[in-house]
Every structure is written in C-alpha cells, then in structure tokens.
Amino acid sequence: MPEPGVVVLILSYNGKHLLDDSVSTYLNNDYSNFSICVVDNGSTDGTEEFVSKKFPSVFTLRLEKNLGYSGGLNEGLKYAFGEKKADYALITNNDVKVDSKVISSLVSVAEMKTEIGFVTGKVFYYDNPDVLQTVGKKEHPVLWNGGHIGNREKDCGQYEEICERYFADDIYTLVKKSLYEKVGGYDTLFQFQCEEFDWQVRAKEAGFKIFYTPNAKIWHKDSMTIGKVSAFKAYYDAKNPMLVILKHKPAEYFKKFFWWQFWKGTVRSSLVYLKSFKPGISFKIWQGFFSALMWGIKNKRITLKHIF
Structure with a gap:
C-alpha cells in the first residue's frame, strides 16, 4: 500500500x-x-x-x-x-x-x-x-x-x-x-x-x-532572548485573543477574560511601555483592545449567542 x-x-x-x-x-x-x-x-x-x-x-x-x-x-x-x-x-x-x-x-x-x-x-x-x-x-x-x-x-x-x-x-x-x-x-x-x-x-x-x-x-530560528516588541505585534497581541473568545466562548467566560485582559493585558502593559518612553506601542495596545470590542459589537450575528 x-x-x-x-x-x-x-x-x-x-x-x-x-x-x-x-x-x-x-x-x-x-x-x-x-x-x-x-x-x-x-x-x-x-x-x-x-x-x-x-x-x-x-x-x-x-x-x-x-x-x-x-x-x-x-x-x-x-x-x-x-x-x-x-x-x-x-x-x-x-x-x-x-x-x-x-x-x-x-x-x-x-x-x-x-x-x-x-x-x-x-x-x-x-x-x-x-x-x-x-x-x-x-x-x-x-x-x-x-x-x-x-x-x-x-x-x-x-x-x-x-x-x-x-x-x-x-x-x-x-x-x-x-x-x-x-x-x-x-x-x-x-x-x-x-x-x-x-x-x-x-x-x-x-x-x-x-x-x-x-x-x-x-x-x-527563534531567539531565547526577548526581542523588540513592535507596535504591529502589540496591536494584534491585544486584539486577537479577545476575538477568539468573542467567537467561541459564552458570556460568563468572556466577562472573566475581559477583566483580566483589561487590567493585565491592557492597562498594565500600556503603562510599562509608557514608562519605557514607547507611547506608540502603548497606544497600539489600547487600539487593539477597543478594535476587538468594536468587532464584537458589529458582528452580533457571530457573537450574539455568546456575548452581546
């Protein structure tokens, strides 16, 4: 065979x-x-x-x-x-x-x-x-x-x-x-x-x-040391994990995820980059966070049964 x-x-x-x-x-x-x-x-x-x-x-x-x-x-x-x-x-x-x-x-x-x-x-x-x-x-x-x-x-x-x-x-x-x-x-x-x-x-x-x-x-060929975090990467790191949750998980799970992502993934991360004099990356983190939320609201056909 x-x-x-x-x-x-x-x-x-x-x-x-x-x-x-x-x-x-x-x-x-x-x-x-x-x-x-x-x-x-x-x-x-x-x-x-x-x-x-x-x-x-x-x-x-x-x-x-x-x-x-x-x-x-x-x-x-x-x-x-x-x-x-x-x-x-x-x-x-x-x-x-x-x-x-x-x-x-x-x-x-x-x-x-x-x-x-x-x-x-x-x-x-x-x-x-x-x-x-x-x-x-x-x-x-x-x-x-x-x-x-x-x-x-x-x-x-x-x-x-x-x-x-x-x-x-x-x-x-x-x-x-x-x-x-x-x-x-x-x-x-x-x-x-x-x-x-x-x-x-x-x-x-x-x-x-x-x-x-x-x-x-x-x-x-991926370095063991932490490399540069680009504004591009910061945006999608903030946005896409939330999109997956919005697509697939129920409301109770989303609420738990939302507050973790808001405080640890967004507020704390953006402050770290502000203190490091990288306001562009901080801005992209917030932009990614709100972009995911807006996608969820606009696509209620997908997320209505879960969240909105």
Missing part, C-alpha cells in the same frame, strides 16, 4: 535567506511520497527565482500580493488538497531546520486514528539545539490559550509519549485532508496571532484531535 501523499507548505515573504536550511533539510527526509511547495507571499526579494534555480524539484506558488499569514497559507492548502490531491499538508515556518524523519513520524501518528486532525512534535531553539521551545500548548483558566509546554527546558527525555494535546503552535503542523474538507482552513480574520488557535478550536468542535509525537523534531 503506497504511503499517504504529503505536501510540505513553506510560507515565505521576503525570506529568501531562510529557505536554504528549511527546503534542503525537508528534501533530505526519509519519506518517499511528498513534495514541497514554497508559497511566495508577494515577495520582492527574488524568492521564486532563487527556489527554481537552487531547488528545481520544488514548486513555487507565486502570489502577486501579500495575503498575510492566513491568506497565504489558505492558498497553499487549496493547492495541496485541490490540485495535488494530497492526503496531508505539512504547514511549516520558513525559518527552521528539520530532522530527516519528521514527515514519516508525523504521518505515522496521524494514521493511527481517523479523528486525529493535527499532529506536531518537538520544537527546539536553533541556537540552543538541545533546549525545547515547545512540545504543545496547555489550557489557561482565563486566557484559554495557555503557554508552551516544555518551553526553555533541556530535552532530557521528559516528553517521550505520543499523546493528545489541548492546543499546539503551528511552527510545523501536519493537517489531515478530512479536517480541511470539514472545517476549512484559517479564518482570515486572524492575519497575525491566534490564527492556528482559532482553527484548532473549530477543528475540535468538529470532533478532531490534536496529537504530539516526540519522534518529529525541528529547530526553529
């Missing part, structure tokens, strides 16, 4: 300099029935030319304009499950290096049960290759989407069990075709932050499960 078909989707916007590691290590995988698609999200750095010259076996899906994270990957999912008729799509960041058994390890778990819709594995820090960034995500009693399991822990074999996870980051995630056919792809309301969270919530509501395997390993 042939192996299930997999399309690896690497979204890239002006990330030509990152593709060498990610594409070459995926090409070295021991799985036989897979192809790679670089989704060029309106890049202006010559990504398409670079890929076609250096990796002639890799297909580049060229988008004429940047559709954002969700929009770009949705085009990739259409290609994978539509044109390529793949059984699975493996969504992955472009700033990674992967183990040679990552695809086979993910697929073997996905094939265990029909209700397994997402599979992820270990993510290590690229610059600290034995230190974990995440092995899945846990539930938070107020924020719902909790922190990373295993973050900054040295891998000493403490996460060696194949198991179900509450949520998972989509630094890399294997997606089953039946899930995509039933719940669709990303909601483009979430262009940055919480896009995978919302997708996983919808998938779980449809009966699918998220699984983790310790046998899949990648190394992510």
Whole structure:
C-alpha cells in the first residue's frame, strides 16, 4: 500500500535567506511520497527565482500580493488538497531546520486514528539545539490559550509519549485532508496571532484531535532572548485573543477574560511601555483592545449567542 501523499507548505515573504536550511533539510527526509511547495507571499526579494534555480524539484506558488499569514497559507492548502490531491499538508515556518524523519513520524501518528486532525512534535531553539521551545500548548483558566509546554527546558527525555494535546503552535503542523474538507482552513480574520488557535478550536468542535509525537523534531530560528516588541505585534497581541473568545466562548467566560485582559493585558502593559518612553506601542495596545470590542459589537450575528 503506497504511503499517504504529503505536501510540505513553506510560507515565505521576503525570506529568501531562510529557505536554504528549511527546503534542503525537508528534501533530505526519509519519506518517499511528498513534495514541497514554497508559497511566495508577494515577495520582492527574488524568492521564486532563487527556489527554481537552487531547488528545481520544488514548486513555487507565486502570489502577486501579500495575503498575510492566513491568506497565504489558505492558498497553499487549496493547492495541496485541490490540485495535488494530497492526503496531508505539512504547514511549516520558513525559518527552521528539520530532522530527516519528521514527515514519516508525523504521518505515522496521524494514521493511527481517523479523528486525529493535527499532529506536531518537538520544537527546539536553533541556537540552543538541545533546549525545547515547545512540545504543545496547555489550557489557561482565563486566557484559554495557555503557554508552551516544555518551553526553555533541556530535552532530557521528559516528553517521550505520543499523546493528545489541548492546543499546539503551528511552527510545523501536519493537517489531515478530512479536517480541511470539514472545517476549512484559517479564518482570515486572524492575519497575525491566534490564527492556528482559532482553527484548532473549530477543528475540535468538529470532533478532531490534536496529537504530539516526540519522534518529529525541528529547530526553529527563534531567539531565547526577548526581542523588540513592535507596535504591529502589540496591536494584534491585544486584539486577537479577545476575538477568539468573542467567537467561541459564552458570556460568563468572556466577562472573566475581559477583566483580566483589561487590567493585565491592557492597562498594565500600556503603562510599562509608557514608562519605557514607547507611547506608540502603548497606544497600539489600547487600539487593539477597543478594535476587538468594536468587532464584537458589529458582528452580533457571530457573537450574539455568546456575548452581546
């Protein structure tokens, strides 16, 4: 029986300099029935030319304009499950290096049960290759989407069990075709932050499960030190977690979340940046907070049964 078909989707916007590691290590995988698609999200750095010259076996899906994270990957999912008729799509960041058994390890778990819709594995820090960034995500009693399991822990074999996870980051995630056919792809309301969270919530509501395997390993070029917080990121950090709650949770839960988000996520955070002489970031936090509230009020068709 042939192996299930997999399309690896690497979204890239002006990330030509990152593709060498990610594409070459995926090409070295021991799985036989897979192809790679670089989704060029309106890049202006010559990504398409670079890929076609250096990796002639890799297909580049060229988008004429940047559709954002969700929009770009949705085009990739259409290609994978539509044109390529793949059984699975493996969504992955472009700033990674992967183990040679990552695809086979993910697929073997996905094939265990029909209700397994997402599979992820270990993510290590690229610059600290034995230190974990995440092995899945846990539930938070107020924020719902909790922190990373295993973050900054040295891998000493403490996460060696194949198991179900509450949520998972989509630094890399294997997606089953039946899930995509039933719940669709990303909601483009979430262009940055919480896009995978919302997708996983919808998938779980449809009966699918998220699984983790310790046998899949990648190394992510994400620094362990806290980098700059941009006004762009601050805006979506304040806005999108509330949008997910507005879409999916009942009024009582929203009230609890609202006051936490108001005092800790907005008031306290904005004061920190004001004291650091960064009023622009402080303003964006408040703008994101009120933007989410206004969306909830304007979209009562979606939120009425929960909140308004």
